[in-house]
Each structure stands twice: as structure tokens, then as C-alpha cells.
Amino acid sequence: MGRPKQTDKDFLKGMTWFRAVSVRADGASAYALEKRFDPHLFKLQDGKLTRSKKWDRYRDGKRLPSDLTPAAVVSRVEAAIPSTARWFRSPLWDAIDGTLKDRYDIERKLRSLADVSYLLFGVEKWSGGKQLNRLPISDIVFDALVNIASIDSFAAILLMAREAEVIASPELRSKALCAYRAFQPTVETMPEFAGIVNRLFWHIDLSIKHWSLLSPNQRMEIVIFSNPKFVPPKNGQPLLPHQEGFRISSP
Numbered sequence: 442m443g444r445p446k447q448t449d450k451d452f453l454k455g456m457t458w459f460r461a462v463s464v465r466a467d468g469a470s471a472y473a474l475e476k477r478f479d480p481h482l483f484k485l486q487d488g489k490l491t492r493s494k495k496w497d498r499y500r501d502g503k504r505l506p507s508d509l510t511p512a513a514v515v516s517r518v519e520a521a522i523p524s525t526a527r528w529f530r531s532p533l534w535d536a537i538d539g540t541l542k543d544r545y546d547i548e549r550k551l552r553s554l555a556d557v558s559y560l561l562f563g564v565e566k567w568s569g570g571k572q573l574n575r576l577p578i579s580d581i582v583f584d585a586l587v588n589i590a591s592i593d594s595f596a597a598i599l600l601m602a603r604e605a606e607v608i609a610s611p612e613l614r615s616k617a618l619c620a621y622r623a624f625q626p627t628v629e630t631m632p633e634f635a636g637i638v639n640r641l642f643w644h645i646d647l648s649i650k651h652w653s654l655l656s657p658n659q660r661m662e663i664v665i666f667s668n669p670k671f672v673p674p675k676n677g678q679p680l681l682p683h684q685e686g687f688r689i690s691s692p
Contacts (some may be wrong), residue, residue, distance in 0.1 A: 447505055449640065449644070451505055451638060452505055453637055453644065457529075458526075459496070460528075461519055461522055461525050461528035465525055467515075470496040470507050471494070472492070472496070475495060475496040476492075478521070479497075482495060508529055510596075514631045527592065528592060531596050532550035532551075533592055533595055533599060535600075536603050537648055537649075539603065541600070543607065547604045549599075549602055555591075556594065557586060557589060559595065560582050580593060581598075583616055583617070586598055587620050590630070594633075598624060599621065600620065602617035611652055615657060621649070625667060628641070639671040642667040643666065643671055646666050647664060650662040650663055
């Protein structure tokens, strides 16, 4: 079985990572980053210095950086510029993909969010040691998440929207999606998402839909686009962003 085909959504992860690296390298360009981390890709040919422009493709979403081994580029850059790999490895991307179908898997992902773990988990001490226990989810928790400009906050909000699917909780779904809307202005100011927020929101809007309950065992899924004027890159025949999509399904 071959590797799954990479999509625009996958490349957004790489673009975000590139921007995170550039920001933490004092605004370094694709040229400068390639020279620093892949100098072997520069060659003198006919008296001219040429390069592969691999890092340009990371920046533009035309190539996905590798993170399969410790020698891969994401790990190599992390060793030199700490806290960059988290932008590539964040559970945010799993939440957008919709691949998390188990509430315990979602909770493990939530536990990994160092910036916001204290909002979601409390420490219970006992004779044998201590453990983290999930705290009740409230409007106060979501308000706090919205006020923290971190990829961990973003991931937590979307992970809880996915959790709502698993436990069939319209209340949690509504709270999480309201928090997602409230958090969007913060995302727009984060340099790691510069120039790609509309593409990012478009994928999230299609993947994590709003619910309208028709009966106790039937709901309507509604797509509400954050930017109705945005036209995504061509890839098959996606739903047009000026339309609202409806699909009736059972919870």
C-alpha cells in the first residue's frame, strides 16, 4: 500500500512550520534557511550559484517537510531552533483531519498541550503518587483558551469539538465552535499563520461542521464559512465557499 496522497490541508502544516522557523530565525528567508540547513543543495554551476529551492516549496505549500526520522529536516531544525517542531507535530492537524475517533486518544492529545494543560487538567494526589484528572469544561475554560495566543489553545478548542462528536454532546460542540470563532482574530495576528488563515479556516469549516438537532437521534450538519468570499486552490470539486452545505446524519 502506498503513502496517502498529500493534500492542500497537509501542505498547510508545512507552510505553518516554515513560518514558525522563519519567525524564530529573525525573519530568515527561504534562501537563508536552505543555506543554513541544507547547504549541500547549493552548487556552483557555470560560474553561478544554484540551489534546489526546496525551502521555497516549503514556504509556498508545494512540498511537505519530512519528519520521519531524527535526521529529517523537522528534527534537524528543532535541534538548532527549539520549539519549531511543535508547529508541525501539533494535535491541531489531527483535529482538522478528523482522524481522532476515540475519546481517550483525544484526551492524550489534550494532555500533550503544555501551554494550556493547567486549564484542562487538575492534579490529584494520593498515597501512591499523583495523576492528572480532567477538569469540568465550562465557559470560563473556553474564555481562557480564547485569550491565549498559542497553537496549543487552537488545538485544544478543535480537539474538544472533535470530542463532542465522540460523546455526542451538542452543548460541548456549540461551546467549542463558538470558541473557534472567537479565537479567529487571534489566529489572524499570529505570524506562523501569516498569509494562510483563509485556507486554514476553509478546511476547518468543512471538516468541523455546526449541528442543528432535528430530533433526539437526528441532526443536520451545517457548513458556515468564515470567509464566504474566499476561493480555495483547485483540488477536485470542493464545495463553493459562498454556499452553505447541509447533510443530515445520525449522531
